[in-house]
Amino acid sequence: MIKKVAGPLVMAEIAGARKGDLVKLGEKHLIGEIIELRGPLASIQVYEETAGLKVGDPVSTTGEPLSVELGPGLLGAIFDGIQRPLDQIRQQSGDFITRGIEVAPLPRDKKWAFVPIINQGSTVSAGDILGTVQETQLVSHKIMVPEGIAGTVEQIKNGDFTVDETIAVVGGRAITMKQKWPVRKRRPLAARFPVNQPLTTGQRIIDSFFPIGKGSAACLPGPFGAGKTVIQHQLAKWSDADIIIFVGCGERGNEMTDVLLEFPELKDPRSGRPLMERTVLIANTSNMPIAAREASVYTGAAIAEYFRDMGYNVALMADSTSRWAEALREMSGRLEEMPGEEGYPAYLGSRLADFYERAGCGTCQGQPARQGSLTIIGSVSPPGGDLSEPVVQNTLRVTKIFWGLDESLAHKRHFPSINWLLSYSLYVDNLSPHLAKIVAPDFLVNRERALKILAEESELEEIVRLVGLESLSPKEQLLLMAAKMIREDFLYQSAFDPVDQYSDLPKQAWLLKTILSFYDLARQAQEAGKTTAEIQELKTIQAIAKARLSTEAENKNLQSDIKDEFHNLIGVQYHA
Ligand SMILES: Nc1ncnc2c1ncn2[C@@H]1O[C@H](COP(=O)(O)OP(=O)(O)O)[C@@H](O)[C@H]1O
Ligand SMILES: [Mg+2]
Structure with a gap:
């Protein structure tokens, strides 16, 4: 029986109450969860608007913790925080969710084509895959033996079933394609390993x-x-x-x-x-x-x-x-x-x-x-x-x-x-071997170098703020130029440009390498007596700036163009 209602929190005395159990409140059967028990008094957080609930209203426990329903029909679904499908709720009650509405999380009428992968007579236990359902074109849903069930497969079916129908009998227990799991409890892995x-x-x-x-x-x-x-x-x-x-x-x-x-x-x-x-x-x-x-x-x-x-x-x-x-x-x-x-x-x-x-x-x-x-x-x-x-x-x-x-x-x-x-x-250390292998061996070296250039840029910016750009040496000015290219031509990434929104790892490695090799050549040009202004006029700078917006194929000449341009600038064969 409800003793007090305070917004989403209700205090009530309930027979058989246990912390974590779901309860139904009032005549509308609003859903709540017992979050604390002090003596006979349960504190319940209510998952629905509590307006209208009053002292003296009945409360009953379901004896079960807040759980999700797992099975075919999850993919593509839009749920609220306690797994009520929003579409169905809207269909039933309009934009304002009717309180106490009960809609099953997974569709009950839909039939799924279940294809067994094990035979009658085999022995199974929790987690074993009994069969599959092609839930969407992209995903094959594996139907697994639920926790707590093990034994001989006495029966296994093949065909179209709803999530309520039996698809197998294991150790005397009927198994359907749906199972329940308490949301606050971790589902176990057999063994964990490092990322x-x-x-x-x-x-x-x-x-x-x-x-x-x-x-x-x-x-x-x-x-x-x-x-x-x-x-x-x-x-x-x-x-x-x-x-x-x-x-x-x-x-x-x-x-x-x-x-x-x-x-x-x-x-x-x-x-x-x-x-x-x-x-x-x-x-x-x-x-x-x-x-x-x-x-x-x-x-x-x-x-x-x-x-x-x-x-x-x-x-x-x-x-x-x-x-x-x-x-x-x-x-x-x-x-x-x-x-x-x-x-x-x-x-x-x-x-x-x-x-x-x-x-x-x-x-x-x-x-x-x-x-x-x-x-x-x-x-x-x-x-x-x-x-x-x-x-x-x-x-x-x-x-x-x-x-x-x-x-x-x-x-x-x-x-x-x-x-x-x-x-x-x-995770850089954990992932490095893999990245070096699938991307490029020098990828990690370039990454380190780029980060270092950016760190140096921020120190130089401090100096520039204090004493002005003129105080920087040509070498430092060049570093600022490289940092700007890393920021604007590599790190900046539009989420809305059709090409820029996704760069695969090879393109990322290539783009960063191109910027760094430009910087290396620019330093050589500087040593050969060229000024920062002369370097800044090179046309390939514009090409590098556009590279993130085009494919690697479209940029296949960029690295050699950069070399050619520096070659022309310095007038001698560079040593790269
Ligand atoms: N990668 C991006 N490319 C282009 N514009 C972006 C990018 N990230 C954010 N924006 C701009 O910033 C706005 C706010 O982003 P949003 O993700 O809604 O911020 P938050 O969730 O932190 O409040 C977006 O509407 C968009 O205009
Ligand atoms: Mg946001």
Whole structure:
């Protein structure tokens, strides 16, 4: 029975209450979760508008934790934070979600063609693949033996089934194509191993400077308008993940609406198929109850792990986790817990860790043997872009990649506005052997050199600020020129230009190498007595500036053109 209603928080006495269990409140059966038990009194966060609930209303526990439903029908779906399909809800109740509405997460009527891969009589256990469903053109959905089931396959079917129909009988238990999993519990891997494969994104500053590995976690903080959402969308579109889970916590009122309209239009660049064929969207619009927002990142993580368990490389984007943390703060405030830094609860750090530590790669449970990975990229939007703020700091504690967005870069319209002086990836060493092998042996050397030039530029800029450009030596002026080329012709990348929006690794390596070899030749020209002004007039500078906008084939003569131009300038054979 309800004792108190305080916004999204309800206190109630419930028979058989357990922390973490789902409950149904009032006559409308609103959904809530027990987040705390003090004596007989349960604190419940309610995933729906609580207006109309009153003291004395009935509450009953379902006896089960908040769970996701896993099975065919996930891909292409757009869910809210507790996995209610938004389309179906809208169809049933219009734009304003009717409270207490019950819609199954996975479609019940749709039949899927199940093709078994094991035989009757074989012995299976949790994680073993029983068969597959071609869920979309892009993805084969593996139907796995659910946790807790093992034994002899007494029956296995072949044909079209709904997710409610039995497709196999194992150890006396009927198995369907759907299973449940508590969202706050990690799905286990059989063995974890260190991150060693890059998740290539086609974004030059990321792949070349601060690479992300399959199975790692990255923190993408930046002030409002710095470009977090654009980067997250670029990653969703271009990274070489098999499956994308996009958890959107809208910052602006209409931002999620944009995502909901935009995503279904996006094409998978590799296959030309709709991106939604390998995507699950979880949308929290700002008008949805905050408790659902709190749950949404776990809902996303559980779905992501499920696809990882099939042997896929999954990438989960959460944009922005600040909205999630604010939901946590608001619930904590209502629970009258002792506030920590900036009013966030003391357990903010451990909750963030619970989420980001679900990233990883390894061997999946079950047969046939397979490996999968889950990469998590969380954007954070601290007020005023302040990186010392608790959500950023606690995220950095668990993630090993920091792509710090810089307001002043965004203001100058340098995109992506990732600050190259502050950002880091602690995976460079892990990924280096692989990058050197698949890209070019000198790729890592060039990367180091470019970063060093940029660091030197920032020191020189300080001097220029104090005593003016004239105080720099010709050598230093040349370095500034090289740095500018690295920034403008390599790091700057338009998300909207059809060619520039994606650079494969060979192109990235080639472009960086071209800029650096220009710099080397320019230094030789300088030693041969040529001035910075003369060098700055070279035509190939313009050609380098345009190279990011054209294909490698179109630039096949660029490196020799550069050499020829320097040859003409110096008048002698250079030694390169
Ligand atoms: N890579 C990019 N190329 C071109 N424009 C960009 C890029 N990244 C961001 N922008 C510009 O910045 C604006 C704000 O970006 P957005 O991702 O919405 O910021 P945030 O999510 O950090 O508030 C975009 O609407 C776009 O105009
Ligand atoms: Mg945004």
